[in-house]
Amino acid sequence: MPKWKPKQTYRAIILIQDGVGDRPVPELKNHTPLEIANKPNMDYIASEGITGLMDPIEPGVRPGTDTGHIALFGYEPYKYYPGRGPLEAAGIGVKLRPGDIAIRCNIATVEERNGELIVIDRRAGRIKGEYVRELVRTLNEEIKEIDGVKIEFYPATEHRVVLVLRGKDLSPRISDSDPGTAMEGNPIKEVKPLDNTDEAKKTARIVNEVIKRTYQVLKDHPINNERIKEGLLPGNIIITRGAGMVPKDLVPFTHKFGVKGFVVAEEATVIGAARILGLEGIIPEGSTARLDTDLDSILRTALEAWDKGYDILYIHIKGPDIAGHDNDPWGKVKIIERIDEMLGKLLEKIPLENTIYALAADHSTPCTVRDHSGDSVPIAIAGPGVRRDHVRKYDEYSCMLGGLHRIRGVDLIKIVLNLMNKPLKWGA
């Protein structure tokens, strides 16, 4: 039983095993990977602590990695999901503010025919990042503002670009100009407002204008002239999809919860979500987001972050989700066992006696489903002052009987903050 001192506050570590929840798997004699895996350290957390089931979004609803993490970071996912554009933008390090619109773009190839712009290749022949960076530099020089709205372009991976609109009275409720791969050979689509508000109409108008101007700026760009000479497709326009907005009423993590959080994660989406919400984060070197990831490196990165004094440290490991998508139950068992070893080393350095530990997941990825599902996930929380329940193992079945019963994803941080003796308060 961990010890504690009166009025002392504690720090917390939340270990997120992406997609770890599962259903009975035939290859495992209808057990789940968590039931089969040898994982003494996770079971130690369960034994010393309190357990239960958690619906990351709400019962039965299938979360994305993005929405699942938004909930685990303590934000109501239905209210604070910003959409793909802002997540991709924040993931590549763009600093976004509440009210900013971010849109995922491709550098594409179009051809003028009868006054229409026909999409020849959505990725401009998978144009390399070095060219894209050059083209984006020119775009930022030539297109800075339209109708008082600031326009910014950021190169993402390969042919991908992020477009940010910053200004008053904007809305993410606009359609895509990207016609999709199946519709290559057709004209670029006009961006339309998706509702009847002035904001959506204004934003659609500005994005259409941005697209037109990118063609004017890029069609005779030296890089494209060079590419055409070499028989390559020119990157002569940007096409847009997945517009999103950082919610205007977003209160940053530190202000909302009164603690500083850090996220060590294997995926840009998780880091992007974290940054939009005001958490800092990093993808460790050696992280592959697959079953072969370097867990020692992840551990090292986590320990370095811990030494900087953050109040809550999230550690995200992708492997279990990958094994679920691949219907690879034994691979899932194996990565769980490797994560458990990492957890053991973490517990040696940062003991349960003076730290709150929580085991969580952003969603289930059952092997038989080969995708995320709406099944709840097991949780366990241990540390000083925790009311220990009778559950001794960390898995979907044992945690059904736990003292936390059934909570929602957004509840987790509030429960952890309470055990850190830094609860949110309501009333005198």
Next chain:
Amino acid sequence: MPKWKPKQTYRAIILIQDGVGDRPVPELKNHTPLEIANKPNMDYIASEGITGLMDPIEPGVRPGTDTGHIALFGYEPYKYYPGRGPLEAAGIGVKLRPGDIAIRCNIATVEERNGELIVIDRRAGRIKGEYVRELVRTLNEEIKEIDGVKIEFYPATEHRVVLVLRGKDLSPRISDSDPGTAMEGNPIKEVKPLDNTDEAKKTARIVNEVIKRTYQVLKDHPINNERIKEGLLPGNIIITRGAGMVPKDLVPFTHKFGVKGFVVAEEATVIGAARILGLEGIIPEGSTARLDTDLDSILRTALEAWDKGYDILYIHIKGPDIAGHDNDPWGKVKIIERIDEMLGKLLEKIPLENTIYALAADHSTPCTVRDHSGDSVPIAIAGPGVRRDHVRKYDEYSCMLGGLHRIRGVDLIKIVLNLMNKPLKWGA
């Protein structure tokens, strides 16, 4: 097992042990006071009934006594918390209506220097209530209305006064004029709107005007001239803090739930919350709101209220919270045992055979935390028709396994009403 008759309705008693929930306590060998206490009557309720855990506000969030009780009285605490001003006003018997603004005030001493009013003493030398009542009478004669808003002053305990504003288009979103004890010797603060609404601006303007006028009315008041002669500080102004409003859409208890409720409580805050919500209430004679309180007197007051035919009787006992704040686990054990004796006498007079009993708490006050915490509290409900679960004891650990699982504070009254066979209905 209690007996029941078909279609019969029942009345209910809800016993609220303030702050009774706890965490493992080292002095109690890591048990909780509820686990250690000898409390056959509470365990009888648990044995005969259904048990579970309850989050008074929501999981992990730390309630105040005020918000915890607002939830137990069946009102969503985030929506219906009126703030400190109305609670204090209602606690001293001021009848408030939806939309009324109530502000906590002190009679204070100010001195004019270079046209500024400097706060010399926030409490006018702890001026006695007999003088305050006299000064308040003059204020009510001289300041009755400003810009169509009715102005009322009420004497509270000692130097405290409550200011009520009644009129259209008012807002509680205004700042304090009271500079706080640490800032005595500085000018009185101007009241400012805390948001950009016309309502907040209007309310701030009126309160500033009220404050100015109280100085005009009080500075040469005969009582103050007398006090100055005697070398005492004059009570020559009111200073304001903690403005709040009774929510405009508040539906009174009897109308909302279709039953009449009465509250026997040890604290003015609880009575104040009850009255604002439309419940009647009383603080029993002999109540000290401490460990030495007169539980026989509380029992007598409760039985008298019961005889008047109220449908739901709440009995609030403060002691367990006090022991938690003082980190006095054995004191907490003792008061729980005394409350249990009182419960035994109550059960003799009003047997479980024809009454719904619920054991509840407004929050946990763990000894190790010495403050309210966001931990859930154990609940037990017994009486005719209750689906009895397997739990036989009333404490944080036993009730984890109860058939009610985990509910919120606002759920309790609905569950009790259902067992009274007077459920809220939705649908045909």
